[in-house]
Amino acid sequence: MKDRAMGIENELGVMFKDEFGNFSSPENDVLSIAQIPKDNFPSKGGMFGGSFWLPNGGRVYIDMGHPEYASPECLRLRDLVAVSRAGERICAGMFLFPTKDKKYRQLFKNNLGVGPEGTEGKTFGCHENYLIHGYKPDDAIMHRHLIPFLITRQILEGSGWWTREGKFSFSQRAMVLENIASVQTVSGRPIINLRDEPHISDREGMSRLHLILGDANMLDWSLYLKFGTTSLVLAMLEEGHIFKDDCQNAVAALHDVAFDGTARKRLVKLERHGTLSALEVQEFYLEKAKKYISITDFMSPESRMEAHETVRMWEEALKAIRNRDTGWMLGRLDWATKLHIGNTEAAKLGPGDPKAIMDMKKRVDILYHAITDTRLRDRIYSKWGERQLVSEQEIDHMVENPPADTRARPRGLFVALCAAKQLGQEQNIFVDWSKVRYKNREISLGHPLDKDNPKLEGLMRKLLQNFNTL
Amino acid sequence: MPGKEQIRPNRKRDRSEQDEEYVRRDKEDMEEESEEEELSDDELDIEDLLEESEELATKYKQKGGE
Numbered sequence: 061m062k063d064r065a066m067g068i069e070n071e072l073g074v075m076f077k078d079e080f081g082n083f084s085s086p087e088n089d090v091l092s093i094a095q096i097p098k099d100n101f102p103s104k105g106g107m108f109g110g111s112f113w114l115p116n117g118g119r120v121y122i123d124m125g126h127p128e129y130a131s132p133e134c135l136r137l138r139d140l141v142a143v144s145r146a147g148e149r150i151c152a153g154m155f156l157f158p159t160k161d162k163k164y165r166q167l168f169k170n171n172l173g174v175g176p177e178g179t180e181g182k183t184f185g186c187h188e189n190y191l192i193h194g195y196k197p198d199d200a201i202m203h204r205h206l207i208p209f210l211i212t213r214q215i216l217e218g219s220g221w222w223t224r225e226g227k228f229s230f231s232q233r234a235m236v237l238e239n240i241a242s243v244q245t246v247s248g249r250p251i252i253n254l255r256d257e258p259h260i261s262d263r264e265g266m267s268r269l270h271l272i273l274g275d276a277n278m279l280d281w282s283l284y285l286k287f288g289t290t291s292l293v294l295a296m297l298e299e300g301h302i303f304k305d306d307c308q309n310a311v312a313a314l315h316d317v318a319f320d321g322t323a324r325k326r327l328v329k330l331e332r333h334g335t336l337s338a339l340e341v342q343e344f345y346l347e348k349a350k351k352y353i354s355i356t357d358f359m360s361p362e363s364r365m366e367a368h369e370t371v372r373m374w375e376e377a378l379k380a381i382r383n384r385d386t387g388w389m390l391g392r393l394d395w396a397t398k399l400h401i402g403n404t405e406a407a408k409l410g411p412g413d414p415k416a417i418m419d420m421k422k423r424v425d426i427l428y429h430a431i432t433d434t435r436l437r438d439r440i441y442s443k444w445g446e447r448q449l450v451s452e453q454e455i456d457h458m459v460e461n462p463p464a465d466t467r468a469r470p471r472g473l474f475v476a477l478c479a480a481k482q483l484g485q486e487q488n489i490f491v492d493w494s495k496v497r498y499k500n501r502e503i504s505l506g507h508p509l510d511k512d513n514p515k516l517e518g519l520m521r522k523l524l525q526n527f528n529t530l
Numbered sequence: 531m532p533g534k535e536q537i538r539p540n541r542k543r544d545r546s547e548q549d550e551e552y553v554r555r556d557k558e559d560m561e562e563e564s565e566e567e568e569l570s571d572d573e574l575d576i577e578d579l580l581e582e583s584e585e586l587a588t589k590y591k592q593k594g595g596e
Binding site: 071073074075081082083084085086087123124126168173174175181182183184185245246249272386387390400401404405418419420422423424425426427435436439440443 | 571572573574575576579580582583584585586587588589590591592596
């Protein structure tokens with residue numbers, strides 16, 4: 061099993077809250093990086109090319125009016141969870157400043173707004189990036205073999221959503237997807253996005269698998285499972301051990317599974333295996349994965365341990381779903397935790413006003429994703445603390461430090477050095493996913509798993525000695 | 531009137547006895563109620579958060595998109 065670089069991008073929703081605690085929508089807000097007070101920026105980062113690059117190797121920018129965090133490349137799943145949580149802290153700190161009329165922005169890491177009465181709102185992305193080996197992102201055979209897994213993994217990683225009609229969906233994103241693969245992200249939104257961008261790809265590009273079907277996760281387990289299982293399935297595909305079958309009407313099946321509610325209804329039509337439930341499809345992939353990790357070679361003991369850990373967690377999760385073991389799911393699976401909290405609070409209202417019950421569930425639905433005010437998740441982890449996979453120290457570490465084993469390391473160190481020397485765009489410095497530039501000198505950051513970059517380290521040594529002579 | 535003078539303390543005594551009984555019952559009821567109000571093992575205490583976020587259900591309308 062080859063090692064793989066991975067990264068995540070989260071688009072964030074915004075609400076205004078005034079000094080009296082009243083919320084208002086940001087529809088007329090024009091947000092830009094230039095508005096952010098100097099003290100709100102992380103001290104070791106810097107503005108390069110319209111984005112604020114972070115010492116952890118990731119970046120924050122404004123995309124179509126909302127904040128977006130793109131994580132650094134990670135090799136380890138624990139790092140990926142930690143950099144994701146670190147991104148929440150960074151953005152919460154950056155965008156918390158008063159507007160002219162003394163309102164503060166509250167950030168939410170979810171995927172849907174609330175639309176006009178009777179409709180769903182606008183959608184926000186949670187995009188995954190995986191380095192893939194031996195396939196191009198537009199390979200139709202790869203798509204065919206991944207699709208049954210992808211359309212059913214929402215029972216593990218979905219964040220849940222109550223529609224205006226009161227129906228609960230495993231996934232927020234499922235209902236806004238319309239295609240298997242395309243370059244679009246707004247109309248005709250696909251499961252697999254084919255846009256070519258250098259995040260997680262090498263200089264030649266086109267080795268990034270960009271998945272845009274996933275939900276934004278608040279719980280460590282859900283996020284770990286999403287990346288862990290997907291990475292393992294990709295490895296099985298790359299080495300020819302994949303569960304092979306073709307799914308008919310995959311997008312329709314994705315929607316049907318979202319509203320299944322049990323994961324047991326047979327809704328996924330496969331050519332060779334017949335019509336299966338989401339749970340059964342996942343169990344097929346799990347069985348393949350168990351065999352695969354017993355025969356494949358790993359590039360390090362850490363990679364072996366991580367793959368075995370993923371399979372163990374995957375098996376536990378599917379077992380809990382099959383046994384309807386809500387107690388196990390709380391604090392681990394986002395959709396189940398949100399569903400439980402929403403139903404518990406709604407039940408306290410009694411059987412009365414259906415609108416009041418729906419409003420309560422929608423309140424929980426949004427509140428669950430608050431990242432400026434993290435009290436809800438803090439209480440979840442206060443109750444089920446052992447289910448938090450990364451420590452507060454690991455998260456804090458990833459605010460200012462890059463993962464140690466990808467090209468995010470040299471990038472993050474370079475960004476931090478520029479900040480320390482007060483060097484920026486004015487000195488003709490440019491930072492990107494695949495390269496950095498100092499004056500007329502461009503240095504490639506190379507392969508996403510290149511943790512060492514002698515050329516860049518040489519430049520940094522000179523900068524440390526005397527940047528004026530360069 | 532002597533009778534009334536006698537009755538009043540008696541009434542007071544009766545009332546205080548009744549009050550004690552009421553206090554005792556109230557206390558028991560309160561204890562029972564508080565036991566009922568205790569959160570079950572899988573329930574979070576988020577009443578304060580829900581109160582503060584009443585408007586979220588209707589006002590979380592976003593601009594932009596992907």
